[in-house]
Amino acid sequence: MSQNRPSVLVFDVNETLSDLAPLRHRFEQIGAPADLLPLWFAGILRDGFALTAAGGPADFALLARDSLRWLLAGTLDPAAADDAAHHVVEGFAELDVHPDVVEGVRALRAAGYRLVTMTNGSAALTDRLLTRAGIRDCFEALWDVTGPGRWKPDPRAYHYAAEHCGVRPDEALLVAVHPWDIDGAQRAGLAGAWLRRGVPDAVYPRSLTSPALTAENLTELAHLVG
Numbered sequence: 001m002s003q004n005r006p007s008v009l010v011f012d013v014n015e016t017l018s019d020l021a022p023l024r025h026r027f028e029q030i031g032a033p034a035d036l037l038p039l040w041f042a043g044i045l046r047d048g049f050a051l052t053a054a055g056g057p058a059d060f061a062l063l064a065r066d067s068l069r070w071l072l073a074g075t076l077d078p079a080a081a082d083d084a085a086h087h088v089v090e091g092f093a094e095l096d097v098h099p100d101v102v103e104g105v106r107a108l109r110a111a112g113y114r115l116v117t118m119t120n121g122s123a124a125l126t127d128r129l130l131t132r133a134g135i136r137d138c139f140e141a142l143w144d145v146t147g148p149g150r151w152k153p154d155p156r157a158y159h160y161a162a163e164h165c166g167v168r169p170d171e172a173l174l175v176a177v178h179p180w181d182i183d184g185a186q187r188a189g190l191a192g193a194w195l196r197r198g199v200p201d202a203v204y205p206r207s208l209t210s211p212a213l214t215a216e217n218l219t220e221l222a223h224l225v226g
Contacts, residue, residue: 005225006191008165009108010158011139012176013119013126014041016195018095026091030084036071040088043067048120052151060121060144064089092125097133098197104218109138111226116141118161118174120151141165153184162190173212175221183208193221 011017020041024034044060044067051058065085072081109115115138117126123144130136141164145151148160162169169189176182182192186209194211195218196202204210215221 004170004191006113006171006173008114008116008162008167008172009193010161010172010174010185010190011115011117012152012174012178012181013117013129014121015197016175016177017097017101017117017126018092018129019098020095022095023088023091026088030072030076030087032072032075032084040064040067040071043071045120048151049153052154057149058120058145058151061089061092064092092121093128095129097129097135098217100217100219102133102135104222105135105138107219107222107226111222113225114165115139116143116161116165118143118145118152118157120145152181153187155184155188158185158188158190173225175218179205179208179211182211186212193225195221 014020020037024037027034027036044063047063047067048058048060068085068088069081072084076084105115117139119126121144123142126142126144127136130139143161143164145157148154148156150156152158158174159169162172165172173191173193174182174185175193175195177195177197179194182194186192191212193213193215194204196214196216204214213221213224215224
């Protein structure tokens, strides 16, 4: 990375910075199995991608509630499903960052990198997440896809972040746990750093463009790019 050192690191938020595990307890509180969480989150992404591909608007919170109501159909009556969906989605506002995030973010900022976020979720919730972790001051801007009007992995979402930082796409590096996000960023001209996030034997899909960097977590990434 010494020859092609990026000037800006663009962070994904959901699962990359935030730990979604506490939402499992909220599933249990509404009488649903905790292991429904991955299927639910995958459904949110699916519908957001589909709406973006079709040219329609996609609101993360609305899709999250719709996805859960669909999963709870036949288990709860419609009114109870509405209440349950709201209860789970409200949990996003109380999430914390992964254990490595504070140290890793501070190390990357100390190394001279400019840090921003671009999420398919909410910039307001990102602000609360990073403020609660004590690292909001490390980030110069927090963006979500309401700016470009297109969900990642649409190229316009990544270009929006680069343009608003005043850099070319090839001067930016996306940091994410999702291979689809890495692939999208790299097809848009950015480099990508894939975090295994506690799954050392995770296999990156061969059908997607290989990441420029792979690290177990942000602490290791800071060592790799420092």
